Amino acid sequence: MAERSFKKEVEQLRIGAGETFRGEGILGITKALLENGVGYVGGYQGAPISHLMDVLADAEELMAELGIRFEANANEASAAAMLAASVHYPIRGAVTFKAPVGTNVASDALANLASGGVTGGALIIVGEDYGEGSSIMQERSHPYAMKSQIWLLDPRPNLPSITQAVRHGFELSEASNTPVMLMVRIRSCHVHGAFEAKDNVPPPLTVKEALSNPQRRTDRIVLPPYSYIHEQEKVNERLPNALAYIREHGLNEFFGPKHGKVGIAMQGGMYNGVVRALQRLGLADLHGESDIPLYVMNVGYPIVEDEFLEFCEGKESVLVVEEGAPDYIEQALRAALHKAGKPTQLMGKGPFPMAGELTGRVMFEGIEGFLREVAPEMLRAQNRAPNEPQEGQEIPDLSKTVPVRPPGFCTGCPERPIFAAMKLVEEEKGKHQISADIGCHLFSINAPFEIGGTTMGYGLGPASNGAFDGGGEKRPIAIVGDGGFWHNGLTSGIGNQVFNKSDGVTIVVDNYYSAATGGQDILSSRADNPTKDTQHPITKAVEGMGVKWVRQIDRTYDVNKMRDTLKEALETDTEGPKVIVASSECMLNRQRRERPLRAKAIKEGRRVERPKFGVDEDVCTGDHACMRLSGCPSLTLKMPDDPLRDDPIAHIDQSCVGCGNCGEVADAAVLCPSFYEARIVHNPGGLERWLDRMRKSVIGWFQSRRAAKRLVWEEPA
Amino acid sequence: MNQAAPILETGSRDARLDQIVKLAVMAVGGQGGGVLNGWIVRLAERNGYVAQATSVAGVAQRTGATIYYVEMMPDTGKQPVFALAPAEGDVDILIAAEMMEAGRAIMRGFVTPDRTLLIASTHRALAVSEKIVPGSGIADAAEVRRAAEKAAKDFIAFDMDRMAEEAGTVISASLFGALAGSGALPFDVESYRETIRESGRGVEASLRAFEAAREAAEARRQETEPAEAPKPPEAKVAGPKALVGEWERLVARADALPGEEAQRLARAGLKKVVDYQDLAYGAAYMDRVEAAAARDARAGGAEQGHAFTANAAKYLANAMAYDDIIRVADLKTRAPRTARIDKEMRKGDEHLIRVTEYVHPGAAEFVSLMPAGLGRWVEARPKVWRGIDRLVNRGRRIRSDRVLGFLMFYTLGGLRRWRRRLLRHQVEEAHWTEWLEAAEARLPRDYALAVETLKARRLIKGYSDTHKRGLNKYDKVMSGIALVEGREDAADWANRLIQAALKDPEGKALEDALQTVRSFTTAGAA
Structure with a gap:
């Protein structure tokens, strides 16, 4: 069950010509795929295209009606490999994943696909996870397209442009027998907009039909001598065909006057940012009509050199707006000008910083700086000679006050106690070499746990301890999530450890979902999924790989057990890799699942217990040791109403879901007796009520007996 | 070549650009910023505006800081070009769903005196870094308030989280109410209400929070500190x-x-x-x-x-x-505590409450409960000690709402009567006597240092290991104070040592501070 359901929105995918489609970018892309006769789709989830996978999964029924095959691939490599169907068959296929990490994983398949070329249109929709909110290393997908010769579309970030790019992507792919990458940035995936819909088109040849009539062409297979021929074909046939298609169909766009002293060339994705800066400079109107000629490169690769040279004709200076480093496009444009012997001056990085996101301010300052240098007469007086705003007072610097707020474990997260246990082991046995992995568990790197070293890639946690797996005085520990485990960790990590007789310990953090990407089901998910086969235990897979020492923990909140099991793994004499599978359901998903059921049960009068933790204010001494083993959002601080105390004390707010971590940690770490668990019982039975009354009267008798003999302070209500 | 006629007069901006309303929401992941974002878009569309909203999903939603952004303007039939992200100095309305997020917005330049209305909830969602400090690491909201007063054109601030909680809903509803009450958008209030009603879930509670916040914002309330009970x-x-x-x-x-x-x-x-x-x-x-x-x-x-x-x-x-088992047991068995738990759990007459206590006493706690003589005898015999530890040292979960569990605590609480004869009391009494005497001895020579010596007591807190660590820090600070005694700035150094000791649990900052003290107090001797 994914974090967000698109069931309702997906209904809109059925609309036809003449109607207007409204929704998020990813939904628009899905609609465009259906309108363009796609035969099969697949991919692997990850921000920013996680929701695209969720949309596809929710649209599975509709796609089945049209004869379209949907596959939730094991990883990006298998997604890219699926495009093999378009090599010999004239079937359009599309896959999606996060980039550039997904492109990295998929690069083997992508390179082979690009070498042999395709018959049916092959579209790789990459969600470029770059800039603010990104969770990965900051790189570009651009060089992947260049090195394998895959065309790269980078449309303007609005729904009509993005959906048109889907159509052109397929057609361009078919016209040049080359796979096409459609790049969508974080914000354009989630931008709300509208476009004119068309009718959905079933694929002319379905994959089912293709199965009945298998085809092959030896010259499309990447084997000598054909691989040498492919290389020639790429530059001599496919590239010219692609350039012709791009020119002919006007994929790149021109805005503003044709001529001018200066011009701006930009990646399609940068268009809105550029226009906003021009608007602020008084050089473009509301609708983007610009005083400066604009060349919008909706195709990032290949560069259409002659088109660009025409744009430069008569211009003294042209600015290239390109996000991220290195500046591949600027270099290519520079080379084109140089080869053609053109005098136009080209600027890019210079007015713009060498690296980093082109945020509103950077864009404004970059373009303003460029104009101030080459065409100051276009700027308003105040921009020409900018004065620092002097009016008003200085705004105080808050950088020392405002705390950083990195992402962390959610309230009640079952991974928290795993790392609390690891922290306790660390206190007892010292620090260990720990390799981390991609996934929610990576948040253990931050305070309060500060556990885990490197992260080398999804599912590569165990593999990145390879150098240490020969053993030593202390064993290395690797962490991998269930998502990463099935993505490739089972083979690249566990299998490899078995084969190399590793001495290391691996903790598989199993939260029943691919949780960090939005709670998609995976092989070991416990849920029944009508279209997928789930409930395959990780322990079985690990044992099947040949691991002898395997422990399953079914309740990660049991910090004592977690700690003892980890200690056992670090101490056991058993040879070979040690694997602990620590399983408890992702709390976000669990709450989403249970809350409505609970509310319903309470309403129907059934007995329901709801737990929540609390802190005895007078017992808590305010040393915050519990915080250092938790970091739970619901475990927070408050100032006690007592003039004798200096420090804030622990307090559990209403968001507590009663996971138990507080109590377990207090117990395992022997912290303090201030935590209690209170369970509120809804709809208790008659006997239970009677028993409660009896207990209350006995307890009450004792309480008043003692209270009568001492002074009691009546707290004012 | 001839320059084509300019679209705009040189030196002028398209006046229609001023019709674009730029609104950013800065929230903490999990606060429901997405819901608010959706409401704002539908509100705009309901009022004949075109709107574009974007957000950054992904891991930023897992309790991290996150931004939502909306641009809108009256629909003219022709699509304007909207930006996808807020630009520094170019935001009209900034909604901060938490006080430090308001600070972050100011730091990032999204709040400027020429144009920005800042709507901030004054409550705090503490960041982990604030919570893990052994002393008080809570960031100073007053500083953010002062900055906000300077940075914003208009500033509305009150505790919208509490308002939402009192209405039984989440903060998005009260933020939406504050937006309505601010009057910053040219939409009538009823269309806000319609938007909430249309969303269909928890409408009543949302509307309650909405109205409360709307009224407060209309009155331009500026409760810059989270509302504190008198x-x-x-x-x-x-x-x-x-x-x-x-x-x-x-x-x-x-x-x-x-x-x-x-x-x-x-x-x-x-x-x-x-x-x-x-x-x-x-x-x-x-x-x-x-x-x-x-x-x-x-x-x-x-x-x-x-x-x-x-x-x-x-x-x-x-x-x-001092914190001993007797006190804990006594506090956990009093009638007002039961009432407090009931209140915290929002117990109604139709509910029952089950309470489980999490306690984990060790040999140290057990032996400290012995009469002083016996306790000392045990302390001198490690074997006996270990035997006791094996016997008692484990986590116990005791149902204190049941008679047996209650009586266990009740009996322990009753040991109060003999407390002064127990080992722990003798240890504690000796300790505080020594401490007081040390402070008093400094009084005639250095008043301020004597006061700081008293304040060092603050370091002793917690149970078992934490208590031991506290004592250890206290001892170190006291030895540091002894080193600086006689210097003019002795009190100042003592205060610094205490503050350093409260910075981190391991005492790294304290160790560094002590190192410094040693460097100038013993350098000559070495």
Whole structure:
């Protein structure tokens, strides 16, 4: 069950010509795929295209009606490999994943696909996870397209442009027998907009039909001598065909006057940012009509050199707006000008910083700086000679006050106690070499746990301890999530450890979902999924790989057990890799699942217990040791109403879901007796009520007996 | 080549651009910023506006800081070009769903005096880095408030989280209400309500929070501190007449102390120790405080505002009411506690409450409960000690709402009667006596240092290992204070040592500070 359901929105995918489609970018892309006769789709989830996978999964029924095959691939490599169907068959296929990490994983398949070329249109929709909110290393997908010769579309970030790019992507792919990458940035995936819909088109040849009539062409297979021929074909046939298609169909766009002293060339994705800066400079109107000629490169690769040279004709200076480093496009444009012997001056990085996101301010300052240098007469007086705003007072610097707020474990997260246990082991046995992995568990790197070293890639946690797996005085520990485990960790990590007789310990953090990407089901998910086969235990897979020492923990909140099991793994004499599978359901998903059921049960009068933790204010001494083993959002601080105390004390707010971590940690770490668990019982039975009354009267008798003999302070209500 | 006629007069902006409303929401992941974002878009569309909203999903939603962004303007039939992200200096309305997020917005330049209305909820969602400091690491919201007053064109701030909670919903509803009440958007209030109704879930609660916040924002409320409950009057005492009489005599002694602060703290301290033990204990406390006050007076305390007496009253009460099992058990078995839990759980008459206590006593706690002689005998015999530890040291979960579990705590609480004869008491009494004497000894020579010596007591807190660590830090600080004694800036250094000790649990900052102290105090000797 994914974090967000698109069931309702997906209904809109059925609309036809003449109607207007409204929704998020990813939904628009899905609609465009259906309108363009796609035969099969697949991919692997990850921000920013996680929701695209969720949309596809929710649209599975509709796609089945049209004869379209949907596959939730094991990883990006298998997604890219699926495009093999378009090599010999004239079937359009599309896959999606996060980039550039997904492109990295998929690069083997992508390179082979690009070498042999395709018959049916092959579209790789990459969600470029770059800039603010990104969770990965900051790189570009651009060089992947260049090195394998895959065309790269980078449309303007609005729904009509993005959906048109889907159509052109397929057609361009078919016209040049080359796979096409459609790049969508974080914000354009989630931008709300509208476009004119068309009718959905079933694929002319379905994959089912293709199965009945298998085809092959030896010259499309990447084997000598054909691989040498492919290389020639790429530059001599496919590239010219692609350039012709791009020119002919006007994929790149021109805005503003044709001529001018200066011009701006930009990646399609940068268009809105550029226009906003021009608007602020008084050089473009509301609708983007610009005083400066604009060349919008909706195709990032290949560069259409002659088109660009025409744009430069008569211009003294042209600015290239390109996000991220290195500046591949600027270099290519520079080379084109140089080869053609053109005098136009080209600027890019210079007015713009060498690296980093082109945020509103950077864009404004970059373009303003460029104009101030080459065409100051276009700027308003105040921009020409900018004065620092002097009016008003200085705004105080808050950088020392405002705390950083990195992402962390959610309230009640079952991974928290795993790392609390690891922290306790660390206190007892010292620090260990720990390799981390991609996934929610990576948040253990931050305070309060500060556990885990490197992260080398999804599912590569165990593999990145390879150098240490020969053993030593202390064993290395690797962490991998269930998502990463099935993505490739089972083979690249566990299998490899078995084969190399590793001495290391691996903790598989199993939260029943691919949780960090939005709670998609995976092989070991416990849920029944009508279209997928789930409930395959990780322990079985690990044992099947040949691991002898395997422990399953079914309740990660049991910090004592977690700690003892980890200690056992670090101490056991058993040879070979040690694997602990620590399983408890992702709390976000669990709450989403249970809350409505609970509310319903309470309403129907059934007995329901709801737990929540609390802190005895007078017992808590305010040393915050519990915080250092938790970091739970619901475990927070408050100032006690007592003039004798200096420090804030622990307090559990209403968001507590009663996971138990507080109590377990207090117990395992022997912290303090201030935590209690209170369970509120809804709809208790008659006997239970009677028993409660009896207990209350006995307890009450004792309480008043003692209270009568001492002074009691009546707290004012 | 000829330049084509410009679209706009040189030097002018398209005036229609001013019709674009740029609104950013800065929230903490999990606060429901997405819901608010969706409401704002639908509100705009309902009022004949075109709107574009974007957000950054992904891991930023997992309790991290996150931004939502909306641009909107009246629909003219032709699509304007909207930006996808807020630009510094170019935001009209900034909604901060938490006080430090308001600070972050200011830091990032999204709040500027020429245009930005800042709507901020003053409550705090503490960041992990604020919570893990052993002392107080909570960021200063007042600083953010001061910056906001300067940075924003208009500033609306009150606790919208509490408002939502009181209405039984989440903060998005009260933020939406504050937006409505601010009047920053040219939409009538009913269309906001319609938007909420249309969303269909928890409508009633959402509307309640919406209205409360709308009214507050209309009144341009600026409760820049999270609403603090008015200081309650001091609690009234009740009990057997003889006891009350004796109590009043003790209070009179506290009130006879010099200085209001000292009186206030002594009254609070008195209540703490009497509640902890009995009136005789309170009398002992007063004896000690009065002795400290007498020395204070001799050392010229009047000029110092009787700081020594006040601090002695404060920290001696804490020292005498040391945290032992008896106290924990006593506190957990009182009737008002049951009432407090009921309230916190929002228990109705139709509900029952089950309470489980999480306790984990070890041999140390157990032995400290023994009579002093026996306790010392055990302490001298590691084997016996280990045997006891094996027997008692494990986590226990006790249902205190059941009779047996309750009686266990009740019995332990009843040991109060013998407390003064137990080992722990002797240890503690010796410790605080030594501490007080050390402070008093410094009084005639260095008043400020004597006060700091009292304050070092703050470092001792917690149970078992944490308590041990606290004691350890206390010892280190006291040894550091001994090193600087006699210097002009001794008190200043003592204060620095105490603050350093509160910075991190391992005592790294303290170790560094001590290193510095040693470098200038023992350098000559080496």
